[in-house]
Amino acid sequence: MACLSRHLRGHLVSALRQAAKAGDLHRIRRAGDVDDRLNALMATEWVVYSKDCLEHTHAVVRYLARYTRQIAISNARILAMGDHQVTLRYKDYRDRERHKQLVLDGEEFVRRFLLHVLPKGLMRVSHYGFLANRCRRRRLAQIRLALAVVETAPDADTAVGDLEPTYTCRHCGQPTLRVIGTLTPRRLTRGRPPNHKAQRY
Numbered sequence: 001m002a003c004l005s006r007h008l009r010g011h012l013v014s015a016l017r018q019a020a021k022a023g024d025l026h027r028i029r030r031a032g033d034v035d036d037r038l039n040a041l042m043a044t045e046w047v048v049y050s051k052d053c054l055e056h057t058h059a060v061v062r063y064l065a066r067y068t069r070q071i072a073i074s075n076a077r078i079l080a081m082g083d084h085q086v087t088l089r090y091k092d093y094r095d096r097e098r099h100k101q102l103v104l105d106g107e108e109f110v111r112r113f114l115l116h117v118l119p120k121g122l123m124r125v126s127h128y129g130f131l132a133n134r135c136r137r138r139r140l141a142q143i144r145l146a147l148a149v150v151e152t153a154p155d156a157d158t159a160v161g162d163l164e165p166t167y168t169c170r171h172c173g174q175p176t177l178r179v180i181g182t183l184t185p186r187r188l189t190r191g192r193p194p195n196h197k198a199q200r201y
Contacts, residue, residue, distance in 0.1 A: 005048040013038050068125050072116035 130139035
């Protein structure tokens, strides 16, 4: 980690020196301030965090889903609200991942929450390929047409109940497609279903 930390520190400080020579660091105006601050950065040990590469695609999807399909804080983590203060639960990774409580002023809570709100016009998720907004309707229609199947009629010598349904391939004409299962739309709900309470008759 020390080698990686010094490597990244050297690259960043070198880029800052080049930006200072080009006049891009407008907030530092006095001569000598750039060298003093960059020398202080070089004298400080940086902390670099790195982790193993994700080997499986489902791990990548699960990692990205936390940032694309969830809000900044869930309702379950908000424990109490009152007197212009908000009490929430968080996990302290520096203390063996123990759950602790944090009390924030209402304004500070809103400020931290708004840090996770994207600016106007910036899309959180951009679709590419056949799901892109520009061609999604046309591409999906072509895909549905390509996946259309025609059911073949059973032979007269075979009983209808004993015949496993097969479908003819629209390209080669052979009955090579076979139904192994049917997926129906299903909506997942978190927690208990809406009718979990016992009904009285």
